[in-house]
Amino acid sequence: MREVPVVSTDLDLLKRTELVVTSTGLILRGVALSLGDAGFPTLETRGTTAGGSLGTLLSMNRSARSSLNRNRNRNRNRNRNAAAATNQGGLALEPWQERAALYARERDWVNLPIDLPPAPAQLQAEAIEMLRKQVLLHGPAEAMRRDEIITQSQLELSAYLRPLGIEEVAGYEATVALVYLVVLLCDEIGLRYKNRFNAPRPNNVEPRLRPFLPNPPHSSYPSNHSFQSFAVAFTLSRIIPEHPASSELFLRARRVAENREWAGLHYAADTRAGHDLARMLMPVLEVVCRDQMLAAQKEWI
Amino acid sequence: MIPVAKPMPQGSEIYPEYAALWHLESIGVLDALRDGARPPADAKVSRVAIIDTSVAVNHPCLKGAVNDKLAIDFFSNRLGAFPYLGEALAAPSIPSNLETDIADDLPGSLALLRELIDRLSPGAAAHVNGVAPTTSADFSNHGTAIAGLVGARPAIMQIAPDYQGQDPAEIDVPLPYCGTDPFCELVPISTNFDTDPEALILALLYAEVIDASVILIPRSFPDPFRTLGAIPVDLDLLEAALPARPTARERALWEELAQLLVAVSMRRPIICAAGNFQEVGGIYPANLASDYNGIISVGAVNAKGLVAGYSTSQGITVMAPSNDGETYDRVSVRLDEQDADFPDRRSPAENENGSFSHFEIVSTDVPGRHGYSHGPFSSAEPADGLREFGSYFCRFGGTSAASAIVAGFVSLGVSLGQIPRAGDGGLGVKTWLMSRTVQVDTEENGSFHYLSWNGAVSFPDLKV
Numbered sequence: 001m002r003e004v005p006v007v008s009t010d011l012d013l014l015k016r017t018e019l020v021v022t023s024t025g026l027i028l029r030g031v032a033l034s035l036g037d038a039g040f041p042t043l044e045t046r047g048t049t050a051g052g053s054l055g056t057l058l059s060m061n062r063s064a065r066s067s068l069n070r071n072r073n074r075n076r077n078r079n080r081n082a083a084a085a086t087n088q089g090g091l092a093l094e095p096w097q098e099r100a101a102l103y104a105r106e107r108d109w110v111n112l113p114i115d116l117p118p119a120p121a122q123l124q125a126e127a128i129e130m131l132r133k134q135v136l137l138h139g140p141a142e143a144m145r146r147d148e149i150i151t152q153s154q155l156e157l158s159a160y161l162r163p164l165g166i167e168e169v170a171g172y173e174a175t176v177a178l179v180y181l182v183v184l185l186c187d188e189i190g191l192r193y194k195n196r197f198n199a200p201r202p203n204n205v206e207p208r209l210r211p212f213l214p215n216p217p218h219s220s221y222p223s224n225h226s227f228q229s230f231a232v233a234f235t236l237s238r239i240i241p242e243h244p245a246s247s248e249l250f251l252r253a254r255r256v257a258e259n260r261e262w263a264g265l266h267y268a269a270d271t272r273a274g275h276d277l278a279r280m281l282m283p284v285l286e287v288v289c290r291d292q293m294l295a296a297q298k299e300w301i
Numbered sequence: 302m303i304p305v306a307k308p309m310p311q312g313s314e315i316y317p318e319y320a321a322l323w324h325l326e327s328i329g330v331l332d333a334l335r336d337g338a339r340p341p342a343d344a345k346v347s348r349v350a351i352i353d354t355s356v357a358v359n360h361p362c363l364k365g366a367v368n369d370k371l372a373i374d375f376f377s378n379r380l381g382a383f384p385y386l387g388e389a390l391a392a393p394s395i396p397s398n399l400e401t402d403i404a405d406d407l408p409g410s411l412a413l414l415r416e417l418i419d420r421l422s423p424g425a426a427a428h429v430n431g432v433a434p435t436t437s438a439d440f441s442n443h444g445t446a447i448a449g450l451v452g453a454r455p456a457i458m459q460i461a462p463d464y465q466g467q468d469p470a471e472i473d474v475p476l477p478y479c480g481t482d483p484f485c486e487l488v489p490i491s492t493n494f495d496t497d498p499e500a501l502i503l504a505l506l507y508a509e510v511i512d513a514s515v516i517l518i519p520r521s522f523p524d525p526f527r528t529l530g531a532i533p534v535d536l537d538l539l540e541a542a543l544p545a546r547p548t549a550r551e552r553a554l555w556e557e558l559a560q561l562l563v564a565v566s567m568r569r570p571i572i573c574a575a576g577n578f579q580e581v582g583g584i585y586p587a588n589l590a591s592d593y594n595g596i597i598s599v600g601a602v603n604a605k606g607l608v609a610g611y612s613t614s615q616g617i618t619v620m621a622p623s624n625d626g627e628t629y630d631r632v633s634v635r636l637d638e639q640d641a642d643f644p645d646r647r648s649p650a651e652n653e654n655g656s657f658s659h660f661e662i663v664s665t666d667v668p669g670r671h672g673y674s675h676g677p678f679s680s681a682e683p684a685d686g687l688r689e690f691g692s693y694f695c696r697f698g699g700t701s702a703a704s705a706i707v708a709g710f711v712s713l714g715v716s717l718g719q720i721p722r723a724g725d726g727g728l729g730v731k732t733w734l735m736s737r738t739v740q741v742d743t744e745e746n747g748s749f750h751y752l753s754w755n756g757a758v759s760f761p762d763l764k765v
Contacts (some may be wrong), residue, residue, distance in 0.1 A: 006361045006456045013455040015335050019321035019694065021663060023314065026321065026691050028475065104695040111746040113430040238376075238440050241354050242701075246494040247523030254496075254545035279493070282377045283433035290439055294671060299441070301673055 003023050048284040082137065101288045102185055109189060112280040117199045117221040118269045126267045127206035133262045134209060142262070146212070149263045152225070152256055153213055155183060160232050163245040174295035178239075179232050181292050182285065186231045186278070190224035193277065197221045202267055211264035223266040226257030226274025234282050239297040308423040312643035321478065321663035321694070323604060323761045324622035324706060329754035330481055330713065340484050340716045345657070347485040347715035349451050349708055350513035352504045353520055355491040357438035357445040358385065360454040360693065362478050367487045370394045374434035375500040376493045381507065382418040382434035386427040395423055403564055405532040407557040409550070413499065414506050421510070436491060439671050444489060446673065446697040447519050449665025451712065452487045454482040458593040461686030463634075472686050478665065480696065481709025484716040488513065496523045496547070498554040498601055502561060509565050514715045515691035515730075516571045517708035518586060519701040524555045527585040544567055562586050566595035566727040570734075571706045574700040575600045575617050577626070581617035590618050595727010597734065599704040602748070604660035604762035607745055612634050612700055614749035618731070619738060621706045621752050624661040624698025628653075656745060664703040666695035673697065 017030040104111070118126070136142055152159070157179055163169040166175060199221035203209040218224075235247035240246065257271040286293065307480055325331035340346075343655035348368070355374060358367045367386035386394060399418050404410040420429055428434070438445075458478045465472055488511060490504045508516045521528065525543055526536055540546070547555070550599040559681060568591075571588035575598045587598035598616075601609035608614050610633070611628035634652040636643060637659065648654060648732040662747045666672040669682040669692055676682075676692030703716075711734055714720040720733045738750035739758055751758055 005392070006458060008362045010457075011334055011339075011455060011479065011483060013457065013475050014322075014331070014479060017330055017475045019663065020318050021661070021696075022318040023316045024662070028477070028690070030477075079537055108433065111431075113432065151425055162463055163697045175307060213323045234495070238435065241443055241494055247496050247521075250494065251544045252522075258545055267427060279495070280377050280432045280492075282435040285438075285439050290437070294439060297671075298675070301442075 031289050035254050098181060100287050105284060109284045111280055112277060114273050114276050123205050127202060130202055130209055130264060134264055137262050145262055149212055149259045153260055159256050163248045163252055172299050175299050178292045178296040181289055182231050183228045186228045190227045193222055194219045202264060213263050220266060221270050222273030222277055223257055223260055223270035225260045226271040227267045227277050229253035229256040230275045230278035234278055235285060239293050240300050310644040311641045312639045314639055314641055316659045317638055319660050319761060323660060327622050328752040328758055334756050338717055341718050344718050347514040347712040348386050348488060349515045349517060349712050350483050350488045350490055350508035351447060352490045352518045354671055355436035355441040355446050355694060356448045356489040357441045360665050361456040361458050362476055362665050363448055366452040366454055368404045371488045373434045373507055374491045375504050376435035376491055378429055378432040380416060380429050381429040384436040385433040388427060390423060390425045395421060396510040397577050398510045401509050403509050407561060409554050410502050410557045410561050413502055417506055421493055438667055441469040442672050446664040447705045448487050450481055450702055451480045451709040452482055452485045453478055453665050455482045459686045461683035461688050464688040481706050482713035482716055485712040489515050494616055498551060498558050502558050505561055505565055513569055515712050516569060516707050519574045519704045522586050524585050544636035556760040562589055563594045568726045570595045570711055570727040570730040572597045572598055572704050575668055577611040577699045580611045581613055595731055597731055599700055599707045601700045601703040602751060603658035605658045606741055606760035606763055607656050607743055618747045619707060621703035623703040625658045660762050662698050663694055664697045666693060668693050
C-alpha cells in the first residue's frame with residue numbers, strides 16, 4: 001500500500017471545519033486559511049475555501065445509481081444512431097498501444113492456471129449431451145437459437161449492448177470501442193491457449209456429431225467465443241457494477257458460449273475454460289485497457 | 302435581422318447549499334462525535350466486512366480505516382487474493398474464527414469453507430496460483446463511496462510541494478469528512494457480478510471466519526429465482542425466460558447461499574440495500590430480512606424526511622438518509638423544480654414536487670481524474686500531497702448509501718460499547734438497532750422507522 005501523507009486524523013477537526021455542498025461544487029468552511037495562490041486558484045481567505053478549480057467538479061457527478069437506473073435525461077438528449085454500433089465505436093485503428101501494453105506484461109497472462117482439457121472419457125460423455133442438443137436444435141423451439149448461432153458466428157455485439165440499453169443510442173462510442181478492444185485482445189490470447197492444448201473439436205472425437213457451422217481453423221479448448229464474451233461481461237461490469245444489467249451480461253455471455261455447444265463446435269468444458277480464463281485475465285485487462293475503460297466509464301457517470 | 306428562436310424556458314438550477322455531513326446530523330451521530338463520544342478504553346474494535354467492489358484504499362480519509370492485512374478480493378482469484386500483502390500470509394492475515402461450524406449442514410458450502418481455510422494457512426501465497434486481484438483503484442468507485450460512509454476518518458493533508466505557489470502561508474488542508482463510525486475497521490471483500498454463486502458464498506464465509514462485527518451487502522445477488530422481491534412470480538416462467546440455465550451445482554449453491562445468509566445473520570448482523578426501484582420487501586438478499594433473522598434491509602429517506610422517490614418503506618426493516626429521486630408516473634409526480642428541464646415536464650396540478658429534496662449523500666471518491674467526480678488534472682495524483690480536494694469526494698445515494706450508513710451506525714454501537722447483547726448475534730443487534738430508531742409518520746409515505754442515535758431526528762431540507 002502506498003503511504004498516504006496524512007497529517008492528522010483528529011475527530012476534533014469536525015468541530016472547526018465543515019465541507020459544504022453548493023450549487024457549483026464543494027467548499028470548505030469554518031477555517032481562516034490563507035493559502036494565497038497556492039495552487040488552489042479560487043481560494044478565498046474569508047473563512048471559506050473552495051476546492052481549487054473545483055467549481056464544477058462535484059456538480060458534474062450526479063448520483064451514479066440515479067443516472068444508471070433512471071437515465072431519462074441522458075437518453076432524451078441522444079439521437080438514435082445505429083452507426084455508433086457499426087463503426088466499432090471509433091476503434092477504427094489497430095489498438096497498438098494496448099497491444100504493446102499487453103505484451104509488456106505477457107508474463108502475467110501467458111500462463112494463467114486454467115484447468116487442463118478433459119480426458120477422452122469425459123469428452124465422450126459430453127458428446128452424448130451434444131448429440132441431444134444437435135437433435136433439439138433442429139426443432140421449432142430452437143428457431144431463435146439457430147438464428148443466434150448464425151449471427152454470432154461473426155463479430156456482433158448485441159448480446160452485450162442490448163442488455164445495457166445502448167445498442168442504437170449515440171453517446172456510448174467509448175463503451176462500444178471498449179467491447180471491440182476486449183474482443184480483439186482476447187482473440188489472440190485465446191489462440192495462444194488453444195495452440196498450447198491443441199484439443200480436438202467435438203466431431204473429431206465423435207463423428208456422429210454434425211456441426212451446424214464449419215469447424216473454425218483452430219483447436220477446441222478453450223472456447224474463444226466463451227472467453228471473449230465473458231471478458232466483455234467482466235470488463236463492463238467492472239466499470240459499471242451499478243448497472244442493473246451487470247449480472248445479466250454474464251447470462252448473455254453464457255448464452256453466446258453455449259450456442260457454440262449447440263452448434264456442435266465446443267464442449268461444455270471449453271465454455272468453462274473460456275469463462276475461467278476471462279476471469280483470471282481481468283487484473284491484466286483492467287491495466288492494459290485502463291484508458292479505454294475510463295473513457296467508457298465516463299459515458300455512464 | 303436573422304430571427305432568433307425563443308429559448309425554451311429552463312429551471313434555474315439554484316440549489317441551497319447544505320452541509321456534506323447532513324446525513325450524520327440527521328440521525329444524531331454528528332453531534333455525538335462532536336461532543337466527544339469515543340470508544341471506551343477496553344472496547345473491541347468493530348470490524349465491518351463489506352461485500353462490494355474494490356476500494357481506493359489510499360484515500361486519505363480511509364487511511365487507518367481499512368485493514369490491509371485482511372482485505373481480500375474474489376473477483377479473479379477463486380479462493381481470494383490479498384491485494385495489499387506481499388508473497389505469503391503471516392499471523393495478522395490469518396483469521397481468528399477458522400473453527401466455525403456455520404456450514405456444517407450445507408455440503409457445498411462446507412467444501413468451499415474447507416478449501417478457504419486451507420488457503421488461509423500460514424505461509425500460503427497471497428495470490429493463489431499466481432492469479433492477481435482485480436482491485437485497481439481506477440475502477441473502485443462504488444466500494445470507495447461505501448467504505449467512506451461506513452468508516453472514513455477526518456484528515457489533514459498538505460498541499461503537494463509543486464502546487465504550493467510562492468511563499469505559502471499555510472499548506473495544511475483539512476478534510477473534515479467522516480463515516481458513521483470513524484472508529485471501526487473496514488475489511489473490503491470485493492467480488493465480481495458473475496452469476497456463479499460460488500464467489501458470493503466464499504465472500505460470506507470469509508466474513509464469518511474473520512469474525513466480522515457487521516456485514517454490509519450494498520448490492521444485489523444475481524440468484525435467478527430470488528431477484529424479485531414481493532411480486533409472486535411463477536418459477537417455471539423465470540426458468541423458461543433465462544437465456545442460459547444454471548447448472549445443477551449452481552442451483553444447489555444458490556439454495557445454500559440463501560440458507561447461509563440466514564445462518565450467518567444469526568451470529569452477526571447482515572445489512573443489505575433494499576433496492577432503487579421501489580421494490581416492496583427489497584431486492585435479493587435484502588428480501589430475506591424477517592423478524593426471525595439478523596438480516597436488516599434498508600430503504601432511503603430524503604432530507605425532508607420522506608421516502609426517497611426510488612425507495613419504499615413497505616416490507617423494509619429500517620430507513621436511513623440518502624439522496625432523492627424524481628418520480629413521474631401515474632401514482633406519483635415528484636419533480637425537481639430547479640432542474641433545467643423542469644418546464645418541459647408538464648407537472649399535473651396535483652403533484653408532490655414540494656417533497657423533492659436536492660440533498661445528496663457526500664462520500665469519499667477515488668482521488669484524481671477517476672471516480673464519480675473527476676479532477677481537473679489528467680496526470681496521476683501527486684504522491685506527496687493534495688493539489689485539489691474536490692475529486693476526493695463525490696455525490697452518492699441510493700439505498701446503497703443508506704445501507705452503508707446503517708452498517709456504520711450499528712458499528713458505532715459496537716465501537717462505543719452501546720450494544721448490550723451483541724453476543725445474541727444478528728437478532729440481538731437488530732433489537733438494539735430498532736431501539737435506536739424513531740417512528741416517522743408522514744402523510745405521503747405512511748410510517749417508518751428512521752435511525753436516531755439520541756431519540757431525535759432532524760431533516761435539514763424541511764422548511765417548517
